[in-house]
Amino acid sequence: MLDLALRMVFCALLCSISARASGCPLRCECSEAAHTVKCVSKDLRSVPSGIPGYTRNLFITGNQISRIGPESFKGLDNITTLSLSNNRITKVESQTFSGLRSLRSLDLSSNQLAVINPEAFTVPGHTLRELNLSRALYNHSSFMNLAVSLRWSTLGEIRTLDLSGNRLIYLPSHTFSYLGGLRRLILANNSLVALHNGTFSGLDSLEQLDLTLNALRTVQEEGLAELASLPPGVRLLLGENPWTCICGMEPFAAWLNSSQGHVGDAEGLVCAFPSDMRNTSLLRLAAGQAGAGGDGVELGCHRVGEGADLALQTSYVFLGIVLGFVGLVFLLVLYLNRQGIKKRINDMREACTEMLEGYHYHYEHDSDPRLSQVSTTADI
CATH class of the missing domain: 3.80.10.10 (Ribonuclease Inhibitor)
Known part of the structure; x- marks a missing residue:
């Protein structure tokens, strides 16, 4: 047994020496x-x-x-x-x-x-x-360092850039402007909440943009304009985002309906909120807003607006009632304390009268020269 162990050690050493x-x-x-x-x-x-x-x-x-x-x-x-x-x-x-x-x-x-x-x-x-660079950046400052490096390094011919899993919340404008040859940009599994103007500027050769598994609830007009500025034929991936199907979603739903050929997972995009709309296809929202009928779903924003106006009117009526009640209470307090209030007013008037008479007396005394002479003679 000992001999076998020695042989194994010798073989390991021999392999190590051979490798070196x-x-x-x-x-x-x-x-x-x-x-x-x-x-x-x-x-x-x-x-x-x-x-x-x-x-x-x-x-x-x-x-x-x-x-x-x-x-x-x-x-x-x-x-x-x-x-x-x-x-x-x-x-x-x-x-x-x-x-x-x-x-x-x-x-x-x-x-x-x-x-x-x-x-x-x-x-x-x-x-x-x-x-x-997936799951490679320590914090947001690291991403800012990377953005500078993307500008200064010779990466104009890079084809694929993977930035997935870096907890990115915001992409500054022109971050990728110096990557003119980039064809595939992977931003999946981050925390992006919005797309801003200039985010993807300069990506003239882009063929695929992966935005899956982020925190996008909708895409506002600024973001839609940015997506529209991408090269023709680019393939977008937008799945697994918490799409919120409430009023304000209509422009994105309409854009999605007209851009199905560019969104590779358009049929899989569903509402995450509110609960009664969960798992509803965004394409059904688009069909409902277009008035296509059939399987379309409407958000009912016009009804929400009418309800909001009615609630506002009700609030004004309630406010008027409250103010009227406060006014009545104030008048009641005045009525119950009318004697005391009258006495206070008389006391204040008498005090003001005495004060004015005192000022008047001092003024006449100071302005009469005869009184001044009498005072001087008395002093002599």
Whole structure:
């Protein structure tokens, strides 16, 4: 038994020495035939050195790497696919990927990116085509850093950008303006509540926009204008949002009815609120507003308006009654206290009279010169 254990240890050491001799980093798996190196869940604290030059596909995932910089990938000109997901990376320094001249796909998903240098994603030759940042941003400040980096880095030829699962609430205008070659933008599983003017400006080559699993309750006129500005033929995905089917939903329902060819999941869009409209198709709302009859559903906004006017009139009547009652109470109080009020008025009048007489006496005394002479003689 002991002999078997020694043999196993010897074989493991031999394999390790063989791997090191062939240029494979410690704790990594290398395949020269597949041009692939994998360093998966090895508790690495940094990108390992000694990665073979033949590597085209590099997978360093599930480790404890906190930062990456330009020194992390020196001499790896042949890498086309780089996966750095789930490494707890918090900082991406300037020119980190500038040495990867053949890089086409970069996966930084499931990290905690807090600091992103403006030139973090600069890749020579504009070779990068796919950038996966799903569940990668630490907070909203990280997204603002990313927005600056998207402007300054050489990403004009990128085709796919995945920003899903980042708890995004708001997208600033012109965030993607410098991604003219972008064809697929994934914003699913965030917390977007509205679409604003200029959000998707500059995306002249866009083919698919994924807005599923957000917090969109409706799309206002500003958002509808933004969607209308997208390139012809773009495919929209809007499912799994909490659509609220109340008054004000009509413009979006009408737009949806006229844009079914562009909304890939239009038939699956249903109301989430109010409860009596839950699971009602938004297309049925559109048909009801258009007066198509049949299976259409009307929101009944005109009836709601009439009810609101009636409620307002009732409120005014009630307010008048309350004010009238208050006035009667006030008059009753005055009547019950008429004697006391009269006495107070007389007392105030007498006090004012005495005060005025005193002022009048002093004025006459000061203005009569004879009285002044008498006073002077008396002093002598």
